[in-house]
Amino acid sequence: MLMRTSLRAMSGSRSVLSRPERLPHRAGMAVSIGVQPSPDSLFDEPLRMRVSGLSPLQPVTMKAWLRDQKGQLFQSAALYRADGEGELDPAHSPSLGGHYTGIQPMGLLWSLSPQTPFTRLVKRDVASSPLSVHIQVFDGHCSLEQLTHQPLATATNQRWFMKEGVSRIPVREGRVRGTLFIPPGTGPFPGIIDLYGSVGGMVEHRASLLANHGFLTLALGYFGFDDLPNDFNNLDLEYFEEAVNFLGQHPKVLGPGIGAIGISKGGDLVLSMAAFLPHVIAVVSIGGCNANTLGNLHYKNITLPGLSVSIDRIKFLESTLVDISEVMHNPMDGANNDCIIPIEKAEGHFLFVVGEDDKNWKTPLYAQQAIEKLKENGKENYELITYPEAGHLLEPSYFPFCYASVHRLVGQPVVWGGEMKPHALAQLDLWPKIQTFLRKHLEHQSKL
Known part of the structure; x- marks a missing residue:
């Protein structure tokens, strides 16, 4: 039986705006990142991420990063714009640039790229420790190199390789x-x-x-x-x-x-x-x-x-x-x-x-x-x-x-x-x- 799966989706774009585009979030509103399941999940389990407390149509940069067991840094970034209510859901909102484009709910994770070239993410110790994925949201559209200011909000998800009972x-x-x-x-x-x-x-x-x-x-x-x-x-x-x-x-x-x-x-x-x-x-x-x-x-x-x-x-x-x-x-x-x-x-x-x-x-x-x-x-x-x-x-x-x-x-x-x-x-x-x-x-x- 021949089964052909065609996934000719647009390849990930790494283009970003030449200068940060920022819009202050609403005064008195606390920006937060909700992640489900939280705080733990299995590595091959999808996450639901949602940012709230932004200004309507505010441009933001979402970033994810982790360190492997050798301390090697992997990170990704994508450019988004909040909706009219000041919320952002990557499952419904498209990335406008960065490591990928389009609606990709898990794009921040699968686009994680090594800071040290030619490094492959391999999890050797699957039992005693998870991979800690840090998710951040920054004001404005920025490249990774431009993200020097403080994030508006941060969340962490522990990605395990063995569920309870294995x-x-x-x-x-x-x-x-x-x-x-x-x-x-x-x-x-x-x-x-x-x-x-x-x-x-x-x-x-x-x-x-x-x-x-x-x-x-x-x-x-x-x-x-x-x-x-x-x-x-x-x-x-x-x-x-x-x-x-x-x-x-x-x-x-x-x-x-x-x-x-x-x-x-x-x-x-x-x-x-x-x-x-x-x-x-x-x-x-x-x-x-x-x-x-x-x-x-x-x-x-x-x-x-x-x-x-x-x-x-x-x-x-x-x-x-x-x-x-x-x-x-x-x-x-x-x-x-x-x-x-x-x-x-x-x-x-x-x-x-x-x-x-x-x-x-x-x-x-x-x-x-x-x-x-x-x-x-x-x-x-x-x-x-x-x-x-x-x-x-x-x-x-x-x-x-x-x-x-x-x-x-x-x-x-x-x-x-x-x-x-x-x-x-x-x-x-x-x-x-x-x-x-x-x-x-x-x-x-x-x-x-």
Whole structure:
């Protein structure tokens, strides 16, 4: 089944007025920002913001900012005008400029941009602390650099990654290294393995958010964590099979089949899991490849070599920024056929997610080739979602758009592709669709 989502919304504008435009608010009126839910919410939960106490038609600048666990500052600003009653509701009033334009109720959050270039927002500690988002309103239309005067009002929202009752359990079982997130209640719950890409280590934010929505999720490390290998030059699928068996045997997991979700390198790993491991029956590949990449993958007496690359195809965009979208070879070239993942052998279901402006590699081509392979073998066990003007790093709802960040393998910042506004709207559209796909194919087991 082909499902195409077009989000050709106007990309975010960063233009601002050349000089601040101000109008004093009404004397004696206290300006306030109401935020719901308050003071706490889940990170992928929408907020309702409303400013009151302004003068009729008063121009104001709304600003949001947070600091990540390393102290890095992320901030955004948008220009608004109060209504005739002196109130402002971003759910009904358009932004006139700044980091985005138009009516975007959550624009202040998804447009948060790093003060230090090429910094990606990643929440490592999902259990003990939230991300504190500060929302401010200033008199007049100003750029971030011009906001030196005191705000008229400030509000704070604590954005958590685990709701009350979700359990976080570190896993050291056999060779398996990861973190288990168990929803509240008796279950059974659909079981999911969550994989990230070349960032390595242990990435837990998506797994914890999935647990909030009723999925028992194992965030699985596979290199650069604990006593695991430092790289992925030689991975063995038996490790992932051990993780599948561990999760499938959990008393609260609805079985026998489980799901898997992966992005980038994790995207081709979940395809390999579906092709070779029969208990993996529903996989989501986000910005993945239809061939094994970046090193050898071994399973029993089978080895899938890594798809070949040409380093000389790197494009230097700036002194420190590179484009690697042309580096990877075409999997369908004769010399690379042995890298292709035999997904036609899988009995499970696939969801391919494509950002059409992916600058990490040619995701649209890889998804097309994967679907053609399934069709050639009489398979219709797939869905495809594509997003124009979206890039490689499609994260859960409201994660700030990351234009470029340091690539572990390249050793310097690479551009990921996409435009801020359509990419952010793609994430907002995609996140519930991922859950619907996984729930459809995993909860159905109880009816067999």
